[in-house]
Amino acid sequence: xxxxxxxxxxxxxxxxxxxxxxxxxxxxxxxxxxxxxxxxxxxxxxxxxxxxxxxxxxxxxxxxxxxxxxxxxxxxxxxxxxxxxxxxxxxxxxxxxxxxxxxxxxxxxxxxxxxxxxxxxxxxxxxxxxxxxxxxxxxxxxxxxxxxxxxxxxxxxxxxxxxxxxxxxxxxxxxxxxx
Amino acid sequence: xxxxxxxxxxxxxxxxxxxxxxxxxxxxxxxxxxxxxxxxxxxxxxxxxxxxxxxxxxxxxxxxxxxxxxxxxxxxxxxxxxxxxxxxxxxxxxxxxxxxxxxxxxxxxxxxxxxxxxxxxxxxxxxxxxxxxxxxxxxxxxxxxxxxxxxxxxxxxxxxxxxxxxxxxxxxxxxxxxxxxxxxxxxxxxxxxxxxxxxxxxxxxxxxxxxxxxxxxxxxxxxxxxxxxxxx
Numbered sequence: 055x056x057x058x059x060x061x062x063x064x065x066x067x068x069x070x071x072x073x074x075x076x077x078x079x080x081x082x083x084x085x086x087x088x089x090x091x092x093x094x095x096x097x098x099x100x101x102x103x104x105x106x107x108x109x110x111x112x113x114x115x116x117x118x119x120x121x122x123x124x125x126x127x128x129x130x131x132x133x134x135x136x137x138x139x140x141x142x143x144x145x146x147x148x149x150x151x152x153x154x155x156x157x158x159x160x161x162x163x164x165x166x167x168x169x170x171x172x173x174x175x176x177x178x179x180x181x182x183x184x185x186x187x188x189x190x191x192x193x194x195x196x197x198x199x200x201x202x203x204x205x206x207x208x209x210x211x212x213x214x215x216x217x218x219x220x221x222x223x224x225x226x227x228x229x230x231x232x233x
Numbered sequence: 234x235x236x237x238x239x240x241x242x243x244x245x246x247x248x249x250x251x252x253x254x255x256x257x258x259x260x261x262x263x264x265x266x267x268x269x270x271x272x273x274x275x276x277x278x279x280x281x282x283x284x285x286x287x288x289x290x291x292x293x294x295x296x297x298x299x300x301x302x303x304x305x306x307x308x309x310x311x312x313x314x315x316x317x318x319x320x321x322x323x324x325x326x327x328x329x330x331x332x333x334x335x336x337x338x339x340x341x342x343x344x345x346x347x348x349x350x351x352x353x354x355x356x357x358x359x360x361x362x363x364x365x366x367x368x369x370x371x372x373x374x375x376x377x378x379x380x381x382x383x384x385x386x387x388x389x390x391x392x393x394x395x396x397x398x399x400x401x402x403x404x405x406x407x408x409x410x411x412x413x414x415x416x417x418x419x420x421x422x423x424x425x426x427x428x429x430x431x432x433x434x435x436x437x438x439x440x441x442x443x444x445x446x447x448x449x450x451x452x453x454x455x456x457x458x459x460x461x462x463x464x465x
Contacts, residue, residue, distance in 0.1 A: 074304050081297055086289035093290060103296045110300050114307070173283040182284075197284035222245040225280045232280070 061126050069117050077114055084127050085110070088134045094194045095138040097183045105141060109134045135199075139209055142191045173232055181231040185224050192217050193224030236263055238270055248277045365424050368433070375437035382444040386451065394451060402447055409443060412436040 061083070068076030088109060093102030113133055120129050182190060182198075195201045195209065196217070203217040210217070239260055246252050247260055264271045394402070416433035423429060 074301065077304060078297065078301065081300065085297070086291050089292035089296070090287065090290040094287075099293075103292060103299075106292055106296055107300050107303070111303055114304055173279060175283075175287060178280075178283050178287065179290075193284070197281050198287055200285065218245070218249075218251075219242055221249075222242050222277075225245065225248075225277045226241065228280045228284075229276050233276075 066117075066120060066122065066126055069114075070120070072114075077110075080113075080126070080130070081110060084130050087127075087131065091131075091134055091194070091199065092138055094179075094182055094198060095142060095191055097185065097187065097190050105134075105137060109137045112137065135209075138191075142187070142210065145187055177232055178228070181228050184231060185227055189220040189224040189227070192220035193228075196221045197225070238267065239263060241273075244270060244274050245277055247274050248281055368420070368424075368430055371434060372437065375434070375441065378441050379437070379444060382441060382448060385448050386444065394447075398450065402443070402450075405443055406440070409436055409440045413440070 062079075065076055065079060069080055085106065089102055089106045092105035092109065093099050096102045096105055109130075113130055116133070120126065124132075182194065185193060191210070192206055192212075195206045196203065201209070203214045203221075206212075206217045207214040212220075243252070243256075243260065247257070247264075252260060264274060413433065413436040416429055416436055419426060419429040420433060
């Protein structure tokens with residue numbers, strides 16, 4: 055099942071009425087995409103699962119506010135993204151500390167041999183988890199979720215240039231981890 | 234002397250296509266002759282494309298179990314629209330309000346009967362005619378007001394009233410109409426009876442108030458769902 059599948063017409067109504075079985079259906083349709091986001095943004099499957107739970111509980115409570123102006127999946131994804139951004143912002147101080155360590159690396163990229171094999175998905179997932187928090191969030195938003203630097207800058211309250219340099223740092227780190 | 238290597242962020246911009254045409258041409262020339270920088274750009278590009286192709290991840294099975302447990306223990310959140318509560322509250326208020334009015338009207342009916350029995354049949358006819366004329370005038374005034382409000386209701390969306398509220402309103406209107414006809418009957422028997430006159434006028438006022446409440450309720454219900462959404 056993919057998020058592109060059309061929602062059953064009565065799913066929203068049933069969810070808004072507090073029908074837990076309908077909510078289970080909503081979860082089945084969208085949890086994989088949301089969990090991928092939370093796990094990657096948090097850098098930990100356990101924290102990702104905690105965030106996933108918080109997001110779906112929040113969605114259940116806020117379902118009455120869903121006006122149908124966007125697809126339910128889009129509404130849910132925005133809710134999830136905002137929750138992840140709150141999570142990231144709450145760790146801002148730690149993030150600054152963690153990213154400082156690779157500042158020098160960014161200025162003078164190490165020239166290392168390119169790996170011969172294509173990047174395995176599982177290796178990349180693990181490597182993303184090892185990224186410092188600050189550049190991980192920006193990297194996930196840019197390279198995985200497809201947001202532009204100006205959008206990320208707005209979301210995280212950082213300069214556009216910072217977003218660009220964080221993505222570079224993350225790619226360099228991943229390159230090193232995957233070689 | 235070979236050209237200096239571009240910095241890492243610039244090479245990263247190559248990957249993201251963020252360079253101007255002039256910058257791009259310069260970098261392209263450099264990359265043509267620099268294996269190290271070309272290799273770096275290619276590996277950065279590979280990281281980017283691999284990340285963009287990462288698929289959704291199924292959460293562990295117990296994740297839903299935890300969520301479901303929480304949902305099942307949440308206080309019942311079956312959504313009753315705010316306007317439905319408003320309607321129910323208005324309906325209750327009307328029942329209480331009209332119950333009070335009905336008791337008042339019935340008390341007056343008793344007084345009317347007693348008054349009719351004790352009033353002198355030879356009361357001055359001229360006075361009676363004057364009082365009747367005054368009363369007719371007042372009644373006309375109320376009837377016009379009632380007609381105006383009823384007209385308002387007929388152009389409103391009565392379907393927005395839930396059946397229970399609509400039934401309560403209809404019942405209350407019927408009680409008031411009954412009081413009006415009883416007051417009229419008492420006045421026909423005793424035109425100068427002040428309790429009967431007061432009862433009739435009181436009933437008209439009650440009818441207008443109820444009809445106005447009905448209009449307000451219809452309006453409230455019509456905007457209720459959207460107002461509710463805005464508030465949540």
